[in-house]
Amino acid sequence: MIQKLSANSNVQARVRVILVEDDFDLRQGLTDFLRLNSLAVTSVGNGAEFNRALGTETFDIAVIDLNLPDTSGFEIARFLTRTTNIGIIILTARTLRDDKVRGYAEGANLYLTKPVDGEELVFAIRNLAARLKQAGEISKASVQPTTSWIVDRVAQSLISPPGAAVKLSGREAKFLVRLAEEKGRTVSRAELFRAMGYQEWTAQTRGLDAVLRRLRVKVRDAGMDLPVHAVHAAGFHFAGEIIVK
Template sequence: MEEKDSILIVDDDPEIRRLLVDYLVRNGFKAVAARDGREMWRELERHAIDLIVLDLMLPDADGLTLCRDIGMKSNIPVLMLTACGEEADRIVGIEMGADDYLVKPFNPRELLARIKRILSRTRALPPNLRPETARYLKFAGWCLDTATRLLVDEQGVTTPLSGAEYRLLRILADHPNRVLNRNQLIELIHGRDAGPYDRAIDVQISRLRQRLRDDSKEPSLIKTVRNEGYVLASAIEKSHSPT
């Protein structure tokens, strides 16, 4: 029998938790729920979770911070729920590593469709994100460990990357010296057409430049090509060894 995907619902509203768990179970998923960030981490220790539906507003923690922390510790995709429909909130959510964003109130069928789409995309990654034989990608004095998602400089100092930062760097590194426009980056990272997330790519690029210590005013590594997009201006060496 095929193993069911397991979904973790994190929401402080008991009615929403009950309704979503029941609905997902009826539609072929396993589902567990948590009312706050503390319970979320406990459930992640107890269960193998395939996707987290995470409310933005929780009594003991900021959902955006939790989303970022999840991305730093695991590869579990996150679908954010919020009562806020402002574009800025959506951008921040995606920038923190969320895979998708749904505004309350919503139709459970739409939530189900988005969950299926995220899981399908996660398991059928585009070629640039599929695991390769070479574990290490080296460029401009940096080494990206694709197994641990650690970025290492020439002095051996390691920098952990969030899920969004890692995906963006992998895409750029797998297309070195090639300009990728915002639509292409959004499609490769989030599996959807450009829309309200356009500016999120610019924010993610800015954060990635900070990680790479690339001058934001005159970047030499991740360059902006006016009216076209971004390019990683470096040769990439693929290796089985970090040295």
Template sequence: MHLLLVEDDHLVAQGLIRSLRQEGYSVEHSGTVKHALECLSSGEIELVILDLGLPDGDGSQVLKHIKEQKVIPVVILTARGSIDDKVQGLDMGADDYLAKPFDPAELFARLRVVSRRINQTQSSLLRCGDVVMDTSAHTVKLSGQSLTLPRKEYMLLKALMENQGRVQSKQQLENKLYQWGEEVGSNAIEVHIHHLRKKFPSDFIKTLRGIGYVVGKR
């Protein structure tokens, strides 16, 4: 799941990013209202952890934008811990509210609850032409025939199929495939793409030189 962490405290953010990636999340980070809105405009964010006290405004501006424009779950994580603050945040549309200081285990448990809610409302089948991926069963079929893919190739294909018609840059794909601190070869994505292309029609994965990769119509 592709997650946006909106947190202006650098040390808190770095610790959370590391832990979230270990939990299997793909994480983008923003420390301001302005940058958070820019990240959301990509259309790729599936879940937001939101601090309210930001240097260029209030996190409630981000929450308001999300609820007006997108159907994305938001978990507020903030130092504002009064009952009134919690009620206000939930009334504005937040899916959960956790006050600092917090136990990471509790945050991850709440994220799992929100993630299950998302999964229950989304189909587990991704289709692109003759390729069908079942993200619940972790299977891939081409023209009805099952394919066996190594884990990284499966994750790469999933990232591309979840964003059909939208170009994915090398950096975006690396963020989705590799955890925080994991060593990534300079040509790792190119190698995985090369192996995937051997298993699918030649025009299934398109390369936009200097930009990235895409499946489906643009």
């Protein structure tokens, strides 16, 4: 019987989970159990669905199966580690030591094996989310407020004037660096597209818009609005002081 576990409801409401599992029955069962325990869950069955969800939503924790039909859970873990601050729990039937070692090497915070106990998974998610939140608050407290936005290329992060740090993907960083180089002047879509490493640009290309949309969501989650303004038929400019270091 699915049962609801007792826990602090304020903590639960902040935990957003993406579950990547190709087994439909298992995915539905885990999704129902996690939601019953007040976790906000988006469940997907493959890497393509994962990418679409990541482009439109933000998450605190990713629970990832390793054997997916179109990619490897290791690849997803590596991508999340390099481009986000999302906590990573690998949930798999693979029990070999080499798989566990690789999982942690790719950035997993926890490696759980199937069949998983529902209560164990709930508390693993809650505890990991709480630790990451605490670490983020300590990191923010260590950054001194300024009047400028800062792109830190070494840490690959954007720091807002109040000192909130947002992890950037490679293309998000290139996008902001190119805007910073123009010191408030408008940069065309074609220029930004090339600066971000895309091979070809057409007026119908939406890769730039997807990157900007994800970036706005990240900054909004940190309590700020990103001052990147679109100029009709011209491009984008950064409305404020932005420094690259």
